[in-house]
Amino acid sequence: MGLSALDTVLWAATIVMLAVLVVTLVFKKRFRVAPWFTIWISSGLTLTLALYITYRLGRSSLYTILYWGWAVADLLLQLAVIVEIARSVLKRDGRWVEGSHTRFLAMAGVSVLLSVSLALSVHPATVYATDTWAVRGNLFTTLLICMLFSALMFVSQQFGLSWRSHIMRIGYGLTAWALTSFIVDMLHSYWGITRHYAQLDRIRNFAYLGSLIYWFVALWRAEVGKKLSPDVFSRLSSLHEQVEYELSDSSPTDEERFS
Amino acid sequence: MFPIVLMAATFVMLAGYQTYFVLRRRRLQNQTWEQLISKIQPVDFSQLQKVAKSYLESGKDHHHVQPADMWIMLGQEQGLARLRNNAEVMLDLAVYAERWNFHEGRVIADFMRRDSVRLRTALREIEASFANESRTTQLHLHLQEISSAYSAMRQRLLALYENANAGRLPQLQAAL
Numbered sequence: 001m002g003l004s005a006l007d008t009v010l011w012a013a014t015i016v017m018l019a020v021l022v023v024t025l026v027f028k029k030r031f032r033v034a035p036w037f038t039i040w041i042s043s044g045l046t047l048t049l050a051l052y053i054t055y056r057l058g059r060s061s062l063y064t065i066l067y068w069g070w071a072v073a074d075l076l077l078q079l080a081v082i083v084e085i086a087r088s089v090l091k092r093d094g095r096w097v098e099g100s101h102t103r104f105l106a107m108a109g110v111s112v113l114l115s116v117s118l119a120l121s122v123h124p125a126t127v128y129a130t131d132t133w134a135v136r137g138n139l140f141t142t143l144l145i146c147m148l149f150s151a152l153m154f155v156s157q158q159f160g161l162s163w164r165s166h167i168m169r170i171g172y173g174l175t176a177w178a179l180t181s182f183i184v185d186m187l188h189s190y191w192g193i194t195r196h197y198a199q200l201d202r203i204r205n206f207a208y209l210g211s212l213i214y215w216f217v218a219l220w221r222a223e224v225g226k227k228l229s230p231d232v233f234s235r236l237s238s239l240h241e242q243v244e245y246e247l248s249d250s251s252p253t254d255e256e257r258f259s
Numbered sequence: 260m261f262p263i264v265l266m267a268a269t270f271v272m273l274a275g276y277q278t279y280f281v282l283r284r285r286r287l288q289n290q291t292w293e294q295l296i297s298k299i300q301p302v303d304f305s306q307l308q309k310v311a312k313s314y315l316e317s318g319k320d321h322h323h324v325q326p327a328d329m330w331i332m333l334g335q336e337q338g339l340a341r342l343r344n345n346a347e348v349m350l351d352l353a354v355y356a357e358r359w360n361f362h363e364g365r366v367i368a369d370f371m372r373r374d375s376v377r378l379r380t381a382l383r384e385i386e387a388s389f390a391n392e393s394r395t396t397q398l399h400l401h402l403q404e405i406s407s408a409y410s411a412m413r414q415r416l417l418a419l420y421e422n423a424n425a426g427r428l429p430q431l432q433a434a435l
């Protein structure tokens with residue numbers, strides 16, 4: 001199996017950047033802020049290396065098994081990263097901000113339904129049914145990630161929640177790559193897997209490489225802001241709960257409310 | 260052809276919203292305190308306080324301000340739109356104050372967020388009742404909820420500025 005010079009460079013650059021990012025996450029202790037992101041990037045490094053070696057050795061059946069096995073694991077890990085971001089954004093000092101997670105879950109449910117419907121609506125020009133399902137599977141993944149991240153942005157905006165800078169940047173990188181993948185998968189769904197397939201996939205790979213470089217720079221830098229210490233939080237909480245108590249004391253009684 | 264048009268529309272919506280979110284966040288980070296405070300719209304706080312007080316004295320005689328009067332005292336639809344706008348600005352002002360007092364600013368912003376959720380829920384209830392006349396609603400309870408939540412937000416924000424940056428307190432008091 002042949003590999004063009006451009007593809008070889010792209011593959012090598014991706015492996016190098018993945019390795020650099022793993023070192024950054026470990027060396028700078030960013031894995032504490034984003035453990036699932038660290039697992040996702042580390043598994044990406046291992047499997048990209050494995051795929052490259054398998055490809056070079058010409059083991060096409062093993063390559064196919066690895067590729068599709070990884071695709072499923074990759075989707076699950078990306079969902080774990082989204083949940084990790086959601087927990088960071090929608091939780092304050094260990095507690096969900098009231099009403100935020102239920103709204104996010106409702107929007108996530110709608111996102112799953114929309115992604116499935118849109119992915120099933122496409123009929124790409126393919127010869128084999130497996131290729132059709134491969135295109136639909138990829139489309140479903142990228143649609144779901146884009147919609148979930150948009151839902152998270154929407155809920156955080158509705159509740160006026162600020163984001164920790166590293167988490168925000170992980171999200172930016174993920175969504176930039178997912179939106180590019182969405183365009184690629186949308187065109188694959190129209191043209192099938194024969195026309196412009198390799199060129200389009202290169203665009204996706206360049207976008208992934210771009211996100212890796214962005215994550216490296218963003219996570220290497222120090223985070224803006226700090227976490228609140230428990231004693232300060234407790235002191236200020238009691239002060240403001242007092243204000244809340246004084247106000248709630250004046251609320252109408254249940255009897256009045258339902259009269 | 261239809262599915263690709265549908266997906267292109269989905270892409271435009273998702274990419275458009277995400278771009279808007281990023282730009283809005285950046286604009287919020289870059290704006291000055293003066294720009295922020297200029298967004299506060301005038302509200303007759305003494306009238307609002309009377310409605311909030313009818314909440315406070317609900318055990319005694321909570322009907323001493325009639326719902327129709329409350330509606331006028333809060334400035335009707337325009338007044339409620341102002342309260343919604345000001346609630347958002349107050350939240351931004353609390354987040355801004357994190358620059359001077361990170362810990363307290365963050366905690367107070369969280370408490371104000373809860374008040375703002377109460378305020379917006381009550382506003383939505385009122386809007387829904389106007390959109391659907393068959394829907395029964397206890398207007399006076401929602402108006403009292405709005406006044407109470409707004410007063411709490413104002414009180415918390417002023418207390419935060421008293422500790423974090425007292426120099427700006429008079430200007431803030433005047434605006435609110």
